[in-house]
Amino acid sequence: MKRIIVFCGIVFMICFAAGERVSGGSRNINLTMEDAIPVMSQGVEKQELPPLKLYAKSAVLMDAASGRVLYSKNGDEQLPMASTTKIMTLILTLERADLDDTVTVSAYAASMPDVQLNIREGEQYRLKDLLYSLMLESHNDSAVAIAEHVGGSVEEFAAMMNQKAREIGCTNTWFITPNGLDATAEYTNAQGEKETRTHVTTAEDLARIMSYCIEKSSKKEEFLEITRTPSYTFADLSGKRSFGCTNHNAFLSMMDGALSGKTGFTSKAGYCYVGALKRDDRIYTVALLACGWPNHKTYKWSDTRQLMEFGLDYYTFHSLEEVKIPQEAFKAIPVENAQTEKIGDAAYAGVTIKKSDSEHVEGILLNAYEKITVRFEKAEQLEAPVEKGQQVGSLHYMVGEEEWRNLKLVTTEEIEKIDWKWSIRQVMNYWLL
Secondary structure, three states, X not given: XXXXXXXXXXXXXXXXXXXXXXXXXXXXXXXXXXXXXXXXOOOOOOOOOOOOOOOXXXXXXXXOXXXXXXXXXXXXXXXXXXXXXXXXXXXXXXXXXXXXXXXXXXXXXXXXXXXXXXXXXXXXEEHHHHHHHHXXXXXXXXXXXXXXXXXXXXXXXXXXXXXXXXXXXXXOOEOOOOXXXXXXXXXXXXXXXEEEEEOEEOHHHHHHHHHHHHHHOOOHHHHHHHHHOOEEEEEOOOOOOEEEEEOOOHHHHXXXXXXXXXXXXXXXXXXXXXXXXXXXXXXXXXXXXXXXXXXXXXXXXXXXXXXXXXXXXXXXXXXXXXXXXXXXXXXXXXXXXXXXXXXXXXXXXXXXXXXXXXXXXXXXXXXOOOOEEEEEEEOOOEEOOEOOOOEEEEEEEEEOOEEEEEEEEEEOOXXXXXXXXXXXXXXXXXHHO
């Protein structure tokens, strides 16, 4: 009888102690700055790179892999973008439609102004053939025929374009036409109010769209194949009319490593261009808006070359593996009301890194005056139960004050809460010893 009383007393004391630990102010993860460890490293002082003299009113040079802007001149200014619009028309069609589909030309599509393929109402074409017409010769009528086939109407296709732009991360772009002709239209906003919108983008958004097309889209290879083709011939499905298309993207033969691009011009937009280049492990995209008006058709080529050479001369690739993570990020975290007191001890699996972003980025392009630094936030303590894969902190990779990427710190094993069964096992172990 005495042993039973002692046994019950020990169990009660263990459970009471556990309760005291819970009531002692423990809390779950709280990723506020109050819980954050201060910045562990600092980058070198940023210095100025050589200035560029560009004709374009708005220009951006972007690291296509990371999406980081390397150079910007009025890069967030909304401007019309003319036929550079067609890179979105192409990638959306590649992702949404069967290229062997038959496209029947509407009267509206056939009515588009130059530049045009001169398709006629009622004619039928293979969708893939019209994509070459769209990109190599920049035919406006082909663009509308494609949009009507894929979206059901130009308006519905434009809605798909705008949705895709948001998914990519373009916040200052609004599409109205699939061909880039200047346009203004009235819409009803989320508040039910009428507002007038214009067909516009920014150099940053346009560079981001191109980066998506050549790097992240599931149809990037098809995109590159079409936009890099020097010439292409096809016929309508009746075989009565045949056509030839020639690629007018002079940049493809201007620089080693040129990948893709699209020109554009309207009287309102001026000359526009978006292009991409790859050298070794570096991929750049350039976007130019309002880069001169007639007779300055070549300005876009000199601006593109200057921006690409700037990127090649001053930016090099740096792998994520080069970045040193402070060891403090992996120190043990106390766990309240748990069957083990800490997570991170050598006897337990502890904390590991898990990617928090959906896309894989191996590194980033930096100039000689930049450095990646790591800031991290981490819970001071946890409360059981702790689940496997539970976030306990985060790592923030910074270039200056700009966050380039963030990763989660997560647990690799679960930690169970103290309960009666565990308490009894502890007592039995104590008793047997």
